[in-house]
Amino acid sequence: MTLPLERHWKNVAWALCVEAFWGLSLALISVVAIVPVFLSHLGASNTVLGALPAVWTLMAYLPGALGSHFTSHLPLRKQAVFLFHAAAGIPWVLAAFWFGMGARRSPGLDITVFLVLWGAAWGFMGLFIPVWINFIGKVTRPELRATSFGIIFFFQTLMGVIGGWIANRILSSALPFPQNYALGFLVAGIAMTAGAFFFLPVVEDPGATVPQGQAVATVIRHMREVLSDRGGVRVYLAIVLLTVGGWLLISYYPVFAERRFGLRARDSAIFTAVCMAGQMIGSVLTGIVGDRFGYAKVSIVSVVSLTIGLAVAIWGSHPASYYVTAFATGLYIVTDRLAQFNLSMAFCPHEDNTAWLGAIPAITAPVVALVAGSGGSFIDRFGFSSVACVGLAVSVAALYLALFRLREPAYSLAGRGKAT
Template identity: 25%
Template structure:
């Protein structure tokens, strides 16, 4: 099995890299940080609704994963499930394009509700894909290359995403509503189609299923046992939950800069490009460091970046400083995504990996749902600066938990080697 995986390693590495690249290109045209929030802001002035945009995407991606784990564990190949489900995270962008184009006829309220339905469909489509996709990547990419792969894939996504964001900024600036948003979402759907083509090329050999769980009662009993007995993993979940809450301000940086600091829409697109470019550089660099050095300090670096980004947005004397806010946001996003995925795939035995992956995402979903809503509520009640201050405080809490309480599998192995040597 290992020989078969390594035989196709280079091919799988590149086709999945291209999948991620064009997936990111799509999200450049439909950015969760700028394009989609600005689109929702044309139909509502509620910061709470703006905050729902990243919340729906994140919760949709995270929430279903534990509930699909039992099914995923029974698969001897993950790719067919991935291809069937990922269609549902790609097609909704075409519907968003149609909704945006016909929004003057539909009216603001109807267009708003239809847009949120499409966003919910897209988020859940990703969620029903995610567990099988992570396990497929964990299967076809050898362990010593996983953080590097996730880093490079995210870098490709952000490189093309930065180009998409810059083009989207020009489209939003130069075309009239609703054609500008409709064209952005149409281009996103085209890029999603190219992404699907590349992931469909993945070569995944079948694997032997070791004693699949046949009934739900046994499965949920195992879930409770993992949470009780694997203390390192449980603390990792606690740290991730606080980390998720600490990122509540990310959805509001650009909106705040546009609405209260006078940032132009084209400049907003450029700032989004800075965010993407930062992630292009940070993803492979931090992924390489995590694989070749240690993953735990890199995880802590992400929490520190959250603190600094929120403090800088809170105290920035001019709009120029928001470029640094975007850089720090990019570092934090990189760590939470790429390094978080790599560490998650290290916990537990291989046959239980879908359960661990499900727990590591589904239990984070409530925080993902609530954090932008809390951030939006704080912004509505007390202003955006209150949201930034709360993010800084929570980011510091995440840093404390990750440093003093989390023992990653890497630390456990080092401690075991030291004890054996002693």
């Protein structure tokens, strides 16, 4: 049964209220500039910063395959989505207390505690990311899916811009380091929990279910199904691997630019705000592109944005290039996410696409984590620009695949249109 248009837009409105709170939170704990600069001020080297992309990739993507398994038998998933979102702020509240109270410990201990809490936070969120994507797909109309995600991300990133401004005010306040960051962590944790309550009014109809089997065997079976598919998903997996250079812009460039241009810690908050502005604009534009011209076109926009960002990061010698890179990074991040969400659902041949939403990123996660995580060691040895040149060359190869080899999924509206 087609979802009534009025209910569709009401559900979108409640979902974007959730993401407005989460946009504020994600800006204050952003892995784009905020967290890398925080760790560098604690004394972390580029090699240690390499733990950020490695931990984030593994914790955000690997648990998703299990999360989709544990909820596959539920015809209604709103309660699970609410509980996951409500509890997601706990690690950040703990981080706020650790860095906001008491005497400072050794830098090594502080860095370790933060990485453990940060990894736990993303591991927990990674459990429900596929469930959340599937839930949003269920409560919105298929022909408006990319547009709906784009609108939701628009409001998330709009609040992210505001969150970046708040982070700038906090980091430039009289609060000493690291208490200034701790305040941001506390606000982020509270906002995450508060935002979850806006899921409650969303109207959800029962959806398709899959009987639960043995967890590991089920996850492996889903991964094999993805890898054996000949509808174009393997080309997309190759693009994901070849765009691993995006982590150079997210985790390493802000620290490199801080030293290159003589920036201060609060400038990382401005970088985050500009990055969020790029996401805000890109979310709406690419959402419309996805529904009108196909989800594969969103992947092209993503790779083009990454290529431009890396080029400016390498050769941009004026301080203004710092913000151009931030904007391109934001455009890359949001289009990459929209491509992943929508292509994963469109490639899946099953009505319940949660398993593929978890399996597709989990397949590439180990390789992406290894390559991105080792980037810090190579930067310490060869310099940021040299490593970024390699990332740029590889992204050009990804652009070739996106332009000429990535087919529109058969289960997307554009794909069905070509098949008729």
